[in-house]
Amino acid sequence: MLRLLNIEFQKLRHNKASKVIIITYFVLITFIALIASIEFNFAGIHFRIADQGIFNFPYIWHFNSYIAAWAKLFLAIIIVSMMANEYSHRTLKQNLIDGLSKKEFIASKFLTVVAFSLISTLFLLLVSLILGLTFSDYSEFSIIITDLEYVIAYFTKLLGFFSFCIFLGILVKRSAFALGFLFIWWVLENITYAVLKFKIFKGTKVADTIVQFFPLESMSNLIGEPFSRLNFIKSAASQLGESFQKDYTVHWYEILTVLIWTAIFIFLSYKILKKRDL
Numbered sequence: 635m636l637r638l639l640n641i642e643f644q645k646l647r648h649n650k651a652s653k654v655i656i657i658t659y660f661v662l663i664t665f666i667a668l669i670a671s672i673e674f675n676f677a678g679i680h681f682r683i684a685d686q687g688i689f690n691f692p693y694i695w696h697f698n699s700y701i702a703a704w705a706k707l708f709l710a711i712i713i714v715s716m717m718a719n720e721y722s723h724r725t726l727k728q729n730l731i732d733g734l735s736k737k738e739f740i741a742s743k744f745l746t747v748v749a750f751s752l753i754s755t756l757f758l759l760l761v762s763l764i765l766g767l768t769f770s771d772y773s774e775f776s777i778i779i780t781d782l783e784y785v786i787a788y789f790t791k792l793l794g795f796f797s798f799c800i801f802l803g804i805l806v807k808r809s810a811f812a813l814g815f816l817f818i819w820w821v822l823e824n825i826t827y828a829v830l831k832f833k834i835f836k837g838t839k840v841a842d843t844i845v846q847f848f849p850l851e852s853m854s855n856l857i858g859e860p861f862s863r864l865n866f867i868k869s870a871a872s873q874l875g876e877s878f879q880k881d882y883t884v885h886w887y888e889i890l891t892v893l894i895w896t897a898i899f900i901f902l903s904y905k906i907l908k909k910r911d912l
Protein backbone atom coordinates (compact mmCIF):
# COMPACT_ATOMS: atom_id res chain seq x y z
CA MET A 635 0.00 0.00 0.00
CA LEU A 636 2.80 2.41 0.93
CA ARG A 637 4.60 1.48 -2.28
CA LEU A 638 1.56 2.41 -4.38
CA LEU A 639 1.08 5.70 -2.50
CA ASN A 640 4.75 6.54 -2.91
CA ILE A 641 4.48 6.06 -6.69
CA GLU A 642 1.62 8.58 -6.89
CA PHE A 643 3.22 11.15 -4.61
CA GLN A 644 6.41 10.94 -6.62
CA LYS A 645 4.43 11.93 -9.71
CA LEU A 646 2.71 14.81 -7.88
CA ARG A 647 6.01 16.00 -6.40
CA HIS A 648 7.36 16.73 -9.87
CA ASN A 649 4.21 18.48 -11.06
CA LYS A 650 4.44 22.20 -10.27
CA ALA A 651 0.85 22.95 -11.26
CA SER A 652 -0.46 20.28 -8.88
CA LYS A 653 1.58 21.66 -6.00
CA VAL A 654 0.24 25.18 -6.62
CA ILE A 655 -3.37 23.94 -6.71
CA ILE A 656 -2.92 21.84 -3.55
CA ILE A 657 -1.47 24.81 -1.67
CA THR A 658 -4.30 27.02 -2.96
CA TYR A 659 -6.85 24.49 -1.75
CA PHE A 660 -5.55 24.45 1.82
CA VAL A 661 -5.14 28.23 1.84
CA LEU A 662 -8.81 28.59 0.84
CA ILE A 663 -9.88 26.39 3.75
CA THR A 664 -7.76 28.53 6.07
CA PHE A 665 -9.51 31.62 4.71
CA ILE A 666 -12.65 30.52 6.53
CA ALA A 667 -11.00 32.22 9.49
CA LEU A 668 -11.21 35.55 7.65
CA ILE A 669 -14.99 35.42 7.96
CA ALA A 670 -14.47 36.23 11.62
CA SER A 671 -12.98 39.62 10.70
CA ILE A 672 -15.88 40.74 8.48
CA GLU A 673 -17.70 43.70 10.04
CA PHE A 674 -20.59 45.91 8.92
CA ASN A 675 -21.96 49.24 10.04
CA PHE A 676 -25.58 49.42 8.96
CA ALA A 677 -27.95 52.18 10.11
CA GLY A 678 -25.68 52.89 13.04
CA ILE A 679 -25.60 49.24 14.09
CA HIS A 680 -22.23 47.52 14.35
CA PHE A 681 -22.41 43.97 12.96
CA ARG A 682 -19.61 41.39 13.13
CA ILE A 683 -20.02 37.99 11.50
CA ALA A 684 -18.13 36.14 14.23
CA ASP A 685 -20.59 37.44 16.83
CA GLN A 686 -23.53 35.73 15.09
CA GLY A 687 -22.59 32.28 16.33
CA ILE A 688 -21.13 30.76 13.17
CA PHE A 689 -18.04 29.66 15.10
CA ASN A 690 -19.95 28.33 18.10
CA PHE A 691 -19.64 24.67 18.95
CA PRO A 692 -21.26 22.50 17.69
CA TYR A 693 -22.58 24.63 14.79
CA ILE A 694 -19.06 25.27 13.49
CA TRP A 695 -18.73 21.65 12.34
CA HIS A 696 -21.74 22.06 10.07
CA PHE A 697 -20.81 25.52 8.80
CA ASN A 698 -17.12 24.85 8.09
CA SER A 699 -17.78 21.46 6.47
CA TYR A 700 -20.32 23.03 4.13
CA ILE A 701 -18.08 25.97 3.17
CA ALA A 702 -14.91 23.89 2.78
CA ALA A 703 -16.70 21.36 0.55
CA TRP A 704 -16.93 23.97 -2.21
CA ALA A 705 -13.13 24.03 -2.46
CA LYS A 706 -13.07 20.35 -3.45
CA LEU A 707 -13.17 21.42 -7.11
CA PHE A 708 -9.52 22.43 -6.83
CA LEU A 709 -8.45 18.90 -5.90
CA ALA A 710 -10.82 17.57 -8.57
CA ILE A 711 -8.69 19.41 -11.14
CA ILE A 712 -5.60 17.63 -9.83
CA ILE A 713 -7.24 14.22 -9.93
CA VAL A 714 -8.57 14.45 -13.49
CA SER A 715 -5.26 15.99 -14.60
CA MET A 716 -3.43 13.17 -12.86
CA MET A 717 -5.40 10.66 -14.89
CA ALA A 718 -5.00 12.60 -18.13
CA ASN A 719 -1.23 12.83 -17.62
CA GLU A 720 -1.04 9.05 -17.30
CA TYR A 721 -2.17 8.83 -20.91
CA SER A 722 -0.49 11.91 -22.40
CA HIS A 723 2.87 11.20 -20.75
CA ARG A 724 2.52 7.44 -21.25
CA THR A 725 3.37 6.80 -17.60
CA LEU A 726 0.46 4.37 -17.34
CA LYS A 727 1.94 2.15 -20.04
CA GLN A 728 5.39 2.43 -18.48
CA ASN A 729 4.05 1.50 -15.04
CA LEU A 730 2.45 -1.62 -16.52
CA ILE A 731 5.67 -2.52 -18.34
CA ASP A 732 7.56 -2.11 -15.05
CA GLY A 733 5.34 -4.74 -13.45
CA LEU A 734 2.45 -2.78 -11.98
CA SER A 735 -0.85 -4.55 -12.60
CA LYS A 736 -3.97 -2.67 -13.69
CA LYS A 737 -5.59 -3.52 -10.37
CA GLU A 738 -2.61 -2.04 -8.52
CA PHE A 739 -2.74 1.04 -10.74
CA ILE A 740 -6.39 1.70 -9.82
CA ALA A 741 -5.59 0.92 -6.19
CA SER A 742 -2.80 3.52 -6.23
CA LYS A 743 -5.22 6.17 -7.54
CA PHE A 744 -7.86 5.25 -4.97
CA LEU A 745 -5.31 5.35 -2.14
CA THR A 746 -4.29 8.82 -3.32
CA VAL A 747 -7.94 9.88 -3.18
CA VAL A 748 -8.26 8.45 0.34
CA ALA A 749 -5.09 10.30 1.36
CA PHE A 750 -6.35 13.60 -0.10
CA SER A 751 -9.71 13.17 1.62
CA LEU A 752 -8.19 12.22 4.97
CA ILE A 753 -5.61 15.03 5.00
CA SER A 754 -8.28 17.56 3.97
CA THR A 755 -10.60 16.33 6.72
CA LEU A 756 -7.91 16.47 9.40
CA PHE A 757 -6.94 19.98 8.26
CA LEU A 758 -10.57 21.11 8.41
CA LEU A 759 -10.89 19.52 11.85
CA LEU A 760 -7.84 21.45 13.07
CA VAL A 761 -8.95 24.80 11.59
CA SER A 762 -12.47 24.39 12.99
CA LEU A 763 -11.16 23.42 16.42
CA ILE A 764 -8.90 26.49 16.58
CA LEU A 765 -11.69 28.82 15.44
CA GLY A 766 -14.18 27.23 17.80
CA LEU A 767 -11.89 27.44 20.84
CA THR A 768 -11.19 31.08 19.94
CA PHE A 769 -14.70 32.37 19.21
CA SER A 770 -17.24 29.86 20.57
CA ASP A 771 -19.42 30.77 23.54
CA TYR A 772 -19.32 27.14 24.60
CA SER A 773 -16.22 25.24 25.64
CA GLU A 774 -17.62 22.14 27.34
CA PHE A 775 -16.12 18.96 25.92
CA SER A 776 -19.53 17.34 25.46
CA ILE A 777 -20.63 20.28 23.29
CA ILE A 778 -17.36 20.42 21.33
CA ILE A 779 -17.68 16.80 20.18
CA THR A 780 -21.38 17.14 19.30
CA ASP A 781 -22.21 17.08 15.57
CA LEU A 782 -18.81 15.70 14.56
CA GLU A 783 -20.74 13.58 12.07
CA TYR A 784 -20.51 16.56 9.73
CA VAL A 785 -16.76 16.00 9.58
CA ILE A 786 -17.36 12.33 8.74
CA ALA A 787 -19.84 13.44 6.07
CA TYR A 788 -17.21 15.84 4.70
CA PHE A 789 -14.69 13.00 4.37
CA THR A 790 -17.28 10.76 2.70
CA LYS A 791 -18.28 13.55 0.32
CA LEU A 792 -14.67 14.10 -0.77
CA LEU A 793 -14.06 10.38 -1.13
CA GLY A 794 -17.11 9.92 -3.35
CA PHE A 795 -16.49 13.02 -5.45
CA PHE A 796 -12.81 12.26 -6.04
CA SER A 797 -13.61 8.65 -6.95
CA PHE A 798 -16.08 10.01 -9.50
CA CYS A 799 -13.25 12.19 -10.86
CA ILE A 800 -11.03 9.11 -11.23
CA PHE A 801 -13.79 7.41 -13.19
CA LEU A 802 -14.25 10.43 -15.49
CA GLY A 803 -10.49 10.80 -15.94
CA ILE A 804 -10.17 7.20 -17.10
CA LEU A 805 -13.35 7.34 -19.19
CA VAL A 806 -12.54 10.57 -21.05
CA LYS A 807 -8.70 10.62 -20.82
CA ARG A 808 -8.52 14.43 -21.19
CA SER A 809 -8.70 16.67 -18.13
CA ALA A 810 -10.63 19.52 -19.77
CA PHE A 811 -13.19 17.13 -21.26
CA ALA A 812 -13.47 15.23 -17.97
CA LEU A 813 -14.26 18.44 -16.08
CA GLY A 814 -16.70 19.38 -18.82
CA PHE A 815 -18.34 15.97 -18.54
CA LEU A 816 -18.64 16.54 -14.78
CA PHE A 817 -20.62 19.70 -15.44
CA ILE A 818 -22.76 17.94 -18.06
CA TRP A 819 -23.51 15.14 -15.58
CA TRP A 820 -24.66 17.74 -13.04
CA VAL A 821 -26.91 19.35 -15.66
CA LEU A 822 -28.36 15.97 -16.65
CA GLU A 823 -29.16 15.13 -13.03
CA ASN A 824 -31.05 18.42 -12.68
CA ILE A 825 -32.90 17.96 -15.98
CA THR A 826 -33.87 14.42 -15.01
CA TYR A 827 -35.13 15.67 -11.66
CA ALA A 828 -37.19 18.40 -13.34
CA VAL A 829 -38.76 15.89 -15.76
CA LEU A 830 -39.57 13.47 -12.93
CA LYS A 831 -41.01 16.15 -10.67
CA PHE A 832 -43.02 18.23 -13.13
CA LYS A 833 -43.92 15.68 -15.79
CA ILE A 834 -43.87 12.05 -14.69
CA PHE A 835 -44.57 12.26 -10.93
CA LYS A 836 -46.24 15.66 -10.82
CA GLY A 837 -47.77 16.57 -7.47
CA THR A 838 -45.94 13.84 -5.52
CA LYS A 839 -42.65 13.45 -3.69
CA VAL A 840 -41.55 10.43 -5.73
CA ALA A 841 -39.07 12.53 -7.72
CA ASP A 842 -37.39 13.77 -4.53
CA THR A 843 -37.10 10.20 -3.31
CA ILE A 844 -35.50 9.05 -6.56
CA VAL A 845 -33.11 11.97 -7.06
CA GLN A 846 -31.50 11.54 -3.64
CA PHE A 847 -29.82 8.40 -5.01
CA PHE A 848 -28.20 10.19 -7.98
CA PRO A 849 -24.38 10.38 -7.61
CA LEU A 850 -23.84 14.14 -7.32
CA GLU A 851 -27.13 14.74 -5.53
CA SER A 852 -26.37 12.07 -2.93
CA MET A 853 -23.01 13.74 -2.26
CA SER A 854 -24.68 17.14 -2.02
CA ASN A 855 -27.28 15.83 0.44
CA LEU A 856 -24.62 14.77 2.93
CA ILE A 857 -24.14 18.33 4.17
CA GLY A 858 -27.16 20.58 3.81
CA GLU A 859 -26.94 24.37 3.89
CA PRO A 860 -26.29 25.61 7.45
CA PHE A 861 -27.36 29.25 7.18
CA SER A 862 -31.03 28.79 8.09
CA ARG A 863 -29.90 27.40 11.46
CA LEU A 864 -28.52 30.79 12.54
CA ASN A 865 -30.63 32.62 15.10
CA PHE A 866 -30.65 35.95 13.29
CA ILE A 867 -31.82 34.22 10.09
CA LYS A 868 -34.61 32.49 12.01
CA SER A 869 -35.59 35.78 13.66
CA ALA A 870 -35.70 37.60 10.32
CA ALA A 871 -37.80 34.82 8.79
CA SER A 872 -40.14 34.86 11.78
CA GLN A 873 -40.72 38.57 11.38
CA LEU A 874 -41.65 37.96 7.77
CA GLY A 875 -44.07 35.24 8.78
CA GLU A 876 -41.86 32.44 7.49
CA SER A 877 -40.36 29.45 9.27
CA PHE A 878 -37.77 26.82 8.45
CA GLN A 879 -38.69 23.17 8.86
CA LYS A 880 -35.56 21.41 7.69
CA ASP A 881 -33.78 18.23 8.64
CA TYR A 882 -30.07 19.00 9.13
CA THR A 883 -29.16 15.53 10.34
CA VAL A 884 -26.44 13.50 8.61
CA HIS A 885 -28.23 10.19 8.06
CA TRP A 886 -26.40 6.88 7.92
CA TYR A 887 -28.16 5.85 4.71
CA GLU A 888 -26.90 9.01 2.97
CA ILE A 889 -23.33 8.10 3.87
CA LEU A 890 -23.96 4.52 2.74
CA THR A 891 -25.34 5.73 -0.61
CA VAL A 892 -22.20 7.75 -1.32
CA LEU A 893 -19.94 4.87 -0.25
CA ILE A 894 -21.80 2.57 -2.65
CA TRP A 895 -21.29 5.07 -5.48
CA THR A 896 -17.61 5.28 -4.51
CA ALA A 897 -17.27 1.51 -4.87
CA ILE A 898 -19.16 1.59 -8.19
CA PHE A 899 -16.92 4.32 -9.64
CA ILE A 900 -13.72 2.54 -8.64
CA PHE A 901 -15.04 -0.78 -9.97
CA LEU A 902 -16.07 0.78 -13.30
CA SER A 903 -12.69 2.53 -13.53
CA TYR A 904 -10.96 -0.83 -13.19
CA LYS A 905 -13.27 -2.48 -15.73
CA ILE A 906 -12.66 0.26 -18.30
CA LEU A 907 -8.91 0.10 -17.79
CA LYS A 908 -8.91 -3.69 -17.95
CA LYS A 909 -10.69 -3.76 -21.31
CA ARG A 910 -8.91 -0.79 -22.86
CA ASP A 911 -6.03 -1.38 -25.23
CA LEU A 912 -3.13 0.71 -24.00
